[in-house]
Structures are given as C-alpha cells and as structure tokens.
Amino acid sequence: MVNPLISKGNFARGIFCRSWSPLLALPLLYIPMAMKVLIIEKDKTVRQSLSYFMGHYKDSEVFLAGSKKDGISLFETIPFDIVLCGDRLPDGSGLEMLREWINQNPKLVSILMTVQSDERLRQEALKAGIQGYLVKPFDLKQLEEILIPSNPPLEKGGEGGFNERR
Numbered sequence: 001m002v003n004p005l006i007s008k009g010n011f012a013r014g015i016f017c018r019s020w021s022p023l024l025a026l027p028l029l030y031i032p033m034a035m036k037v038l039i040i041e042k043d044k045t046v047r048q049s050l051s052y053f054m055g056h057y058k059d060s061e062v063f064l065a066g067s068k069k070d071g072i073s074l075f076e077t078i079p080f081d082i083v084l085c086g087d088r089l090p091d092g093s094g095l096e097m098l099r100e101w102i103n104q105n106p107k108l109v110s111i112l113m114t115v116q117s118d119e120r121l122r123q124e125a126l127k128a129g130i131q132g133y134l135v136k137p138f139d140l141k142q143l144e145e146i147l148i149p150s151n152p153p154l155e156k157g158g159e160g161g162f163n164e165r166r
Contacts, residue, residue: 007095029042034059035084036061036063037054037061037082038059038060038062038063038064038084039051039054040085040089040097041065041066042066042089043086048088050084051064057144057147063078067091068090071085071097080111081108084143085110087113087115088115094112095125098112098130099128102128103132106129110131111134111143112130112132114133114134114135115135132147134146
C-alpha cells in the first residue's frame with residue numbers, strides 16, 4: 001500500500017517539496033537539522049572551548065560573538081535553538097539581552113554564565129525564564145547535564161524548572 005503522505009500528488013502540491021522526484025522524495029523526509037547554537041562570551045578562550053564542545057554536541061552549528069552588539073547582530077539573522085551567554089559583556093548585560101530574547105521566543109534554550117555566585121542574579125535569571133545558570137569556572141559535564149532534556153530540573157536552593165550548576 002502506498003503511504004498517502006508520500007504520494008506523487010502530495011509532493012506535487014508542495015507539501016514536501018516544490019517539484020516531485022522519486023529519487024529525492026525519501027531523503028528529503030529524513031534530513032536531520034543541526035541545532036544552531038550562539039555563544040556570546042567576552043573571553044576568547046572560553047568561547048573557543050565552548051564552541052568545540054557544542055560543535056560536537058549533537059553536531060550543532062555554532063556561532064560565536066564576543067560582545068552584546070555582535071550577538072544581537074547574529075540573533076537577528078539566524079534562528080537559534082540554544083544561546084549560551086556571559087553575564088558581563090563588554091557592552092552590556094547578558095542577562096538583560098537574554099530576557100528580551102526569551103520574551104520574543106519562549107522556546108529558546110538559554111544558559112547564563114557568570115563568575116558571580118550571587119543569589120540575587122540567580123533569582124533574576126530564573127524570573128527571566130533562563131533555563132540554566134553556570135558559575136565559572138565550570139566543568140563541561142555540568143553544561144551537558146543542563147542541555148540533556150531527560151534530566152529532571154535541579155532545585156538547588158531555587159524554584160523548580162531551573163538548572164543550576166556550581
């Protein structure tokens with residue numbers, strides 16, 4: 001029996017592609033999309049380390065920015081799945097920027113990285129809808145634990161639904 005979704009008619013109508021080709025039909029259905037990750041961090045070494053790690057995490061496509069301005073420029077042109085952002089950027093607050101972006105796209109996975117183990121900042125990040133909070137220096141295993149959706153949210157001294165690693 002022919003699957004009604006994979007029929008010549010559905011392809012011709014543009015449901016899967018603009019023109020039908022029996023050779024191209026099945027591969028088009030199974031092309032995995034790489035996750036797009038934006039890393040905004042003022043420290044070049046940290047940016048490069050995170051880029052290497054995230055590039056190998058589920059074959060992600062990684063974009064780097066060293067400032068708020070560069071991050072905004074990339075964010076406005078590319079639909080990102082994950083944003084890792086330093087708190088203190090050379091030209092502004094990473095927390096404020098993430099807050100705005102989460103308001104625009106509530107499904108955005110956001111992680112704030114900071115050198116401060118500050119309860120007030122942690123609470124602000126939680127309130128803004130940021131999913132992860134990492135205190136530098138952190139182990140890349142901690143980042144991976146935040147990114148794995150099967151992990152239950154950690155509640156270390158905070159509200160449910162917030163992943164914190166110290």
